Amino acid sequence: MTAIPLTLGPLQAKGYTILRSGVRWLREDGQMCRANEPIGYFNVTLEPTDTRAGSQPLFADEMELQVAFAARMSGRLKLDEAMARGGYLNVRTIDAWEPGTRIGAIETEEEPDADEPGQLRLLKLAGRRMTALADVHSGLLPGWHSRTRGWWCDEGEAPLTLLSLGVCDAAGLVLGAQCAFMEMFEAARQGMQIVYVPDHPIAPCAPILLDQLSRTPAQFEAIVEDVHRHFGGPGKHLAADDWMFIGTMLSVLGKAPLKDRYNLFSATGLQQTGPADAVLLSLAVEPLSILRHRTLGYHMHVMRHHQAAAGPAVRAWLSSAFEPVKRPTDAIRQDYENLIDTLQRQSGSRLMILNTMSTSGHEDISCYLGFDAPLSATLSNVSAKELNLMLDDIAATREIDIIDVDAIAAEMGGAQHLPDGIHQSGMMQVVLRQEILHFMSDLRASRSLAVT
Template sequence: MSSLALHLGPLSVDSQKILRSGVHWLCSQGEEVRANQIIGFCNISLQPAGLRLSGPPPFAEEQELQVAFAPRLPGRISINSELLRGGYLSMHSVETWNAEDIVAHLETDVEVEQEGAGNVRLLMLAGRRMTGLADLQHAGLLPSWHGRSRGWWCDKGETPISLLSLGVCDAAGVVTGDKGAFLETFEAAAQAAQMVYVPDHPIAYTTQLLLDQLSRTPAQYKAIAADIQAVLTEASTTSTPDDLVFAGTLLQALQRSPITDTYPIFSASGSARLGPANAILLSLVAEPQTILRHKKLGYHLNILRHYQAAAGPAIREWLGSAFEAVKRSLDDIRRDYEKLIDTVARMTGAKLVIINRMSTQGHEDISSYAPFDAPMSDTLANIAAKEMNLMLHDIAETRDIAIIDVDAIAAEIGGAEHLPDAVHQSGLMQAILRNEILRALEEIRAPLSSGEAA
């Protein structure tokens, strides 16, 4: 048994001074903790180290900045209670980041041979709010209402590989985890990585929506914004605060393509900027058989039913009158996927990682399919799921994609228990899917590390 002092370790942002809050502990005094288990976090803010002459400050878009930390080895933790300041001092950044600060001591049976084991492993977190008013007083990990959240980790000299999650519930929870702050993914992934999550509200991303965004010009966005503004001022139904909030978040989502986003980061090596994500996580569940298309401007929307209910009367009237419902055949969905794969490969080089669908829930009691008209996929969800899964494998014959086979995993561990509604997974199912996604990410990393990728 050996005792190890755990230091914060180095962290820097070019030309900025890092200030931190008091520590929020996520473990108890004397608790047995795992290697890479997040045990605490603090909020941080940046101040210019000298006279700033021009330009926006770094991370100007992201109002939430936090750093979480974990021991690199397992053992019994003894936390430094002096770092728990309490009150507003645990919310606001008042202490200068000091690499030598000891956050805890670790009693471990593991022989300490790992270089840098005395420094905790750091998970940097950043959230871009839907609105600057979405302030939850920094009460937890990645608080507030975010249009994009991300977490990254890397030791000095490492460059993270990035995964962008654009799926609905079946993709979100696997990446963001139980606390919505990427803790489980961080613990499972030893190598440098960045996880980015864009939520499915107010729009759920489909291949058609993503293609729209990649080709949308500033003039086209301006026309969309003018149309929505007219809805709020000219609708026969008086607009309400719900209409205004919905319109604002919709415009936020339509303004830019998350696929082409780039990302500022900081680490022990200082500041850097990552390019667009190397991998994009999508799910077949997000591909509807019917989608909304604007009658005049031609762009598409896919809004989940419970988020449609969040809109006010003016927006709901607009969705009913300005859009038409367009039926999508299996061939249509396949063409959209192939076009998106080719477009993304050309524009950013990213690879699509796609979660397929559970094709049976075990509740079917159909003894004869004779009463059902063709195509049966129009009325039977299990048939539609099987056809979609086959389509995805057909695409993989000619395109470089990674398929996460939730259908096979559910069959192996029990879909009724771990995926009862074919979308929302148990913790065990999420852990298995997470490992499959990380395995796919490592296969993408390999050629990048060797310099083979363009």
């Protein structure tokens, strides 16, 4: 048994001093931990060294900045409890980041396979708040964010970026149980950045993403003007829920996550990356009918449970200012193909799509008389099969990766691991994460080949 001291290791950003808070522990002194399992975290800030510079500091729009850390080998933790300063000193950044700072030690039977086995592996986390009012101090990436991301890389590594735009079936895979990318960090040894954009309040189906990619500043201004005209007139009495929904909606309509670029700080300093190398989407988010604005033509897809968050004025506006447009399977296919081709031209981002569960062990249809034609508009399993086949057809002519939720759920047992067809068990999430990492590894290899 060897006791290996655990040290922070280097972290730098040219032009900035990195400050950290006291530690908040995720594991307790004396507990066993796995290799790469986060054991604690700091809040951090990047303070410009030259305060005369006029431009906005990097990360100014990401008010949550944290660094979680993990030992590179498994063993029993001997933590330096003095690293946790308690109270606000575990929230406010008070100490400079010093690579040699020791946070404790790990007693291990493993043979070290790195030059500096005690140097912690760092998971950097950043959250862009939906509103600056969402300043919650508890836990990892706390509060309400319009975008969160986590990245990790060792010296000399260029992280690949995966952007997750799906709904629950994708979110759970990338965010993990504590919504801080910890499971992906533990499972992925190569440098990576995972970005998550939630479906608040507009769900990221293909027409919404195509609108985001093509919307000009003038078109966005026209949407803002139209919203002001509709809701700002005399005699309008909006509920608090209406105002909050409108504010969030306009904030989201003004963004295009598929075009985002990202600043990263790491052991070797600052770097910029993006747009995303790969984009994770969910077939389950594609509606069979979508709202289209009657005059401005943009699309709106608000999931049913999020519609309930809107006030009565917004719900009335969604009913009157938009018209429903049916999306048969061919229309969904065309939207996907447009999206793939547009991304190929604009950024080279590769789509990775989760298909849907299309069977149920509880179904016992012996006669289809009670189900209206076309069956794909009535029976959820027939609809899912058609959509899954449509994805396969697309893959025959375009480069996409299909994560076969349908096959994996059938193999593991849908009733136990995917009871409602969307929300996976923890065990199934582990399998699906491996699929994602497998595709990311292939993408890394193909990009390396393209460079050489």
